[in-house]
Structures are given as structure tokens and as C-alpha cells.
Amino acid sequence: MSEIPILLVDDDDALRNALVQSFQLADLAVEAFADGASALARLSAGFDGAIVSDIRMPRMDGMELFRRVAAIDHEIPVILMTGHGDVPMAVSALKAGAFDFIAKPFATDHLIASARRALEMRRLVLDNRRLRAAADQGAGGELLIGETPAMVRLRENMRQVADADVDILIEGETGTGKELVARLLHRWSRRRGRPFVAINCAALPDAIAEVDLFGQEGGRAPQSGRIARADKGSLFLDEIESSPAWLQGMLLRVLEEREILPVGAEQPQAVDLRVIAATKPGIDASVIEGRFRADLLYRLDMVRLRIPPLRERRDDIPLLFGYLLHQAADQMKRDVPAIGVDVRAYLSDHDWPGNVRELANFAKRAVLGMQADSPDAGDQMALAQQVERFEAAVIRRVLERTQGDARSAMTKLQLPRKTFYDKLNRHGIEIDTYRK
Known part of the structure; x- marks a missing residue:
């Protein structure tokens, strides 16, 4: 009853x-x-x-x-x-x-x-x-929204370690908010007035990666590297599990000695920084398989903070969606829509593999008046809307089959690169959520 x-x-x-x-x-x-x-x-x-x-x-x-x-x-x-x-x-x-x-x-x-x-x-x-x-x-400044025990515990742990000058490893699936946690740790620390420098270890330009990170001395154009710019502040190493072998060795020296050796330099340069690294789940398996250095993981893993995916904290979804909905409405200069039965059902039933990032895109679609992907929603949609929905479904299905490989997906869909990414943006599809 x-x-x-x-x-x-x-x-x-x-x-x-x-x-x-x-x-x-x-x-x-x-x-x-x-x-x-x-x-x-x-x-x-x-x-x-x-x-x-x-x-x-x-x-x-x-x-x-x-x-x-x-x-x-x-x-x-x-x-x-x-x-x-x-x-x-x-x-x-x-x-x-x-x-x-x-x-x-x-x-x-x-x-x-x-x-x-x-x-x-x-x-x-x-x-x-x-x-x-x-x-x-959210507007009051608490951006890590959630009242489930896992989120309360995460915030408590973050407060305990934020002002301690120890390196931290953040573990979480794609879209859970690892960079947000890193920025909050920096904001809550004594280094808050100093630089926060973020580096995506999976997206470094191979040809100039060493110079980009460590800087260069001598020659016509000496330059400071990104790691040096984090001096006195925080260095955020995102997707650390994807860093190439040569970089892993260099990062280990930075962590152990707190110094860098710019390209062309004879003497190392001291740096005062706090390192916060982020990884998807599975970095321990990467060590066992020889793809990630064990000594680097041990050095990074002084404190490990795990961000739970949305499916493990479903009671937080309405609260988080509320913040994201108002944020999207402000950005788009639209009124905040009322939440109907179909949207509420979608929030509770969907698995949210893209986590907070996917939920944010769904909030934007709700502000734009696009319906949830419920089975009977198409009966009330105009033809153009149904075509859009079908196109998005086809793209998602291809991304699932190709495990998020953009080149393979473009080939199967017979789409040029620009059109492919334009469609991803229009439909709010995050390609990272399909990568294994």
C-alpha cells in the first residue's frame, strides 16, 4: 500500500x-x-x-x-x-x-x-x-553536491587532506568530476592563492611534449614549462594512467626530488608544488600488466580519494540535476522548466554511464524542451524531432560497437570529421563514455 x-x-x-x-x-x-x-x-x-x-x-x-x-x-x-x-x-x-x-x-x-x-x-x-x-x-558555493553517505564521506576526507601538503590520487569513472575534486582540494588548501595547472596526460602533443611540460633553456626561444608554472601551487595530472612510459619516469623524478630538468639545461630547477593526479578505475591492474610503473603509483598513492559513480548514489541524482538544470537555464537565458513524470522516471531509471557529465547534458536538453528518451515519447514528437532522436540513437549504437573510437565511428557513419563532432555536440553525446 x-x-x-x-x-x-x-x-x-x-x-x-x-x-x-x-x-x-x-x-x-x-x-x-x-x-x-x-x-x-x-x-x-x-x-x-x-x-x-x-x-x-x-x-x-x-x-x-x-x-x-x-x-x-x-x-x-x-x-x-x-x-x-x-x-x-x-x-x-x-x-x-x-x-x-x-x-x-x-x-x-x-x-x-x-x-x-x-x-x-x-x-x-x-x-x-x-x-x-x-x-x-550549488549557487552558495558547494559544488560537490550530494547527501548520500559516500558523498558525505568524500567531502569529509577532502577537508581532512586539503590543507595537508601530501600528493593525492583521485579515482573515478569518466564524467564523475575528478577535476572538480582537484580544484576544490586546491581551493581549500593553503596554496589557494597560487596557480592551479592542469595537464591531460593522455592528450600531450608527442613532438613537443617534453618542452611543453619541462620547459627549454638556451637557443633562441627559452621557455618555461607548464610544471614550472605550478610552482608554489598545485599540479593536476589528469588521466595519469594514460601517460607514456617516458613521461612516467620523468614524473617520478618530479615527485621524488621536487625538481625538473628543462630541455637543454645542465642543472635541475627546484619546484614547490602539490601534485594531484586523477585516474579511471583499473590503474592497479595496469601496474600488474606492466603498463604503469609500480614505483610511480606508490609515490602518487599516498592518499586515494574515490568518487562514486552516479549509479552508486542514485538518491543524489535529483539534487544534482536541480543544480545542473538551473545552471543550464542561466547559461541559455531560459526559464527553468517544471519537471514532469517522464523526466523524473528517466532520472531514476537510467544507469548514467557518463555520470555527472551526461546528467549535465540531459539538464541542457530539458531546458531546451527536449523529452526524455522514454519508449512512448516519440508518439508526441514532431517528425523533425523523431528524426533527430533516431539519428542520436544510431550514433550512440555505432559508438558502442566501436568502443568510442572516433575514426572507426566516422567511417561506419560515412561522416566527415567536422560533421561528426557537430552532431555529437548537438545531441549532447560524450564520446569518452563509450571508451573502454
């Missing part, structure tokens, strides 16, 4: 008892009251159910009850049961915000169906309020 209550108010004992049985048979929780004052005592602004009340009652009639309920929370749904002579009064209540009225005599199924709709509307109202609260939380 549903735990969300319906408050039934009717001074007619026989009718009230009969309706209680009908609601219970329909698997709906119900609390019965003989007068409006008793029902009001049960209410608060956070009440998550609905009210069904007769209009004609002594002392406090249904209209007065409706007005008092609206004063507590005008979005609590109230269904009024009316006799034939009270229909004009009930219509007036509808105009004032009542959810529905049921004229006597009525079929019980009719009342139950209206009650179910009222409960669903109330759930949507409260969901939207929670989403807005999450947005306010």
Missing part, C-alpha cells in the same frame, strides 16, 4: 467508512476525519499527500477548509465532493486553485482516479522544490 496519505474529511460516518474501504482496496493510504479542524492539525507545508473533503459540513465547511489549506501551502491538492446544489460553489473553488470536484452521486472509481492524479501532482511539486533547493545549494 502507498505510504503517501489521503486525508478524507466527511461528517457522514457511513459514507466516510465506505470511502476509507474503497481507498484501501485501491492500495491507497487514507486517514479519515469527521471535521476539518482535525484534518488541519495533521497538515504542514511539507505534507506530501492530498485532501478529499465534503463541502457541506457543520462548523467548518469544505470551502473554509480549502482556504485554510491554501494558507498553509497553496499547492496541496484539495478535491471537493459536492451535492448537485453546490456545483457553482465547487466551480468557484476550482478557479481559486482547488484540484478537482466530484459531484454526488459519483462512481468510486472516478474519485480514486482523481486522487491518484492529485498525489502525482503533489509528488511533482515537491520534486521541483527539492530541485530548486539543490540549485540554491
Whole structure:
């Protein structure tokens, strides 16, 4: 039986008892009251159910009850049961915000169906309020949103180590927010006023990587490397598990000696920095397989922070989505949309392999009015929208088969590079989520 209550108010004992049985048979929780004052005592602004009340009652009639309920929370749904002579009064209540009225005599199924709709509307109202609260939380500066035990523990661990000058390894799947965690660690540390330098170890230009990282002395154009620019600050090494073998050895020296040797230099250069590295899950297996140096991992792994994927903290998804939804609306100069049943179902049912990054793209689509990918959504979509949806589905399917290999996917789809990436951007597809 549903735990969300319906408050039934009717001074007619026989009718009230009969309706209680009908609601219970329909698997709906119900609390019965003989007068409006008793029902009001049960209410608060956070009440998550609905009210069904007769209009004609002594002392406090249904209209007065409706007005008092609206004063507590005008979005609590109230269904009024009316006799034939009270229909004009009930219509007036509808105009004032009542959810529905049921004229006597009525079929019980009719009342139950209206009650179910009222409960669903109330759930949507409260969901939207929670989403807005999450947005306010994000706007207040706490960007690592989540109240599940795993996220609370992560924030606590981050606070404990942020101001300790130790190197840190962040482990998390694609899209979980590893760089965000790194930036927060820097922001919460004593180095906050110094540079934060991020380096993607998987995307270094081979020909100039050493000069780019370590700098160059002598010649016509001596230059400072990116690692030197992190002096007195924090160096973030993203996708450290993808760094080539030559770089792993050089990084080990940086970690152990806190010095760099620019290209063409005879003497090393001291650097004062805090190293934060990030990796996808599986770096320990890479060590066993010989693809990553064990001594480098041991040096990095003084403190390891694991970011849980969204599928492990589903209760955080509505809160996080609320922040991302308001952020997307601000960026696009659009109103924040109400969250309907299809979007709420998608949030709870989808596995979110792309994690927060995928959720952010979904929030942008929601702001643009694009429907969730539910099975029956296409019935209500225009032809152009259905074509767009089909195209996105084909691209996702090809990316799954090619495991995110862009070149193979472009070949199978027979698309030039620019068109391929334009379509990825338009459909909010993150190619990294398909890479193994």
C-alpha cells in the first residue's frame, strides 16, 4: 500500500467508512476525519499527500477548509465532493486553485482516479522544490553536491587532506568530476592563492611534449614549462594512467626530488608544488600488466580519494540535476522548466554511464524542451524531432560497437570529421563514455 496519505474529511460516518474501504482496496493510504479542524492539525507545508473533503459540513465547511489549506501551502491538492446544489460553489473553488470536484452521486472509481492524479501532482511539486533547493545549494558555493553517505564521506576526507601538503590520487569513472575534486582540494588548501595547472596526460602533443611540460633553456626561444608554472601551487595530472612510459619516469623524478630538468639545461630547477593526479578505475591492474610503473603509483598513492559513480548514489541524482538544470537555464537565458513524470522516471531509471557529465547534458536538453528518451515519447514528437532522436540513437549504437573510437565511428557513419563532432555536440553525446 502507498505510504503517501489521503486525508478524507466527511461528517457522514457511513459514507466516510465506505470511502476509507474503497481507498484501501485501491492500495491507497487514507486517514479519515469527521471535521476539518482535525484534518488541519495533521497538515504542514511539507505534507506530501492530498485532501478529499465534503463541502457541506457543520462548523467548518469544505470551502473554509480549502482556504485554510491554501494558507498553509497553496499547492496541496484539495478535491471537493459536492451535492448537485453546490456545483457553482465547487466551480468557484476550482478557479481559486482547488484540484478537482466530484459531484454526488459519483462512481468510486472516478474519485480514486482523481486522487491518484492529485498525489502525482503533489509528488511533482515537491520534486521541483527539492530541485530548486539543490540549485540554491550549488549557487552558495558547494559544488560537490550530494547527501548520500559516500558523498558525505568524500567531502569529509577532502577537508581532512586539503590543507595537508601530501600528493593525492583521485579515482573515478569518466564524467564523475575528478577535476572538480582537484580544484576544490586546491581551493581549500593553503596554496589557494597560487596557480592551479592542469595537464591531460593522455592528450600531450608527442613532438613537443617534453618542452611543453619541462620547459627549454638556451637557443633562441627559452621557455618555461607548464610544471614550472605550478610552482608554489598545485599540479593536476589528469588521466595519469594514460601517460607514456617516458613521461612516467620523468614524473617520478618530479615527485621524488621536487625538481625538473628543462630541455637543454645542465642543472635541475627546484619546484614547490602539490601534485594531484586523477585516474579511471583499473590503474592497479595496469601496474600488474606492466603498463604503469609500480614505483610511480606508490609515490602518487599516498592518499586515494574515490568518487562514486552516479549509479552508486542514485538518491543524489535529483539534487544534482536541480543544480545542473538551473545552471543550464542561466547559461541559455531560459526559464527553468517544471519537471514532469517522464523526466523524473528517466532520472531514476537510467544507469548514467557518463555520470555527472551526461546528467549535465540531459539538464541542457530539458531546458531546451527536449523529452526524455522514454519508449512512448516519440508518439508526441514532431517528425523533425523523431528524426533527430533516431539519428542520436544510431550514433550512440555505432559508438558502442566501436568502443568510442572516433575514426572507426566516422567511417561506419560515412561522416566527415567536422560533421561528426557537430552532431555529437548537438545531441549532447560524450564520446569518452563509450571508451573502454
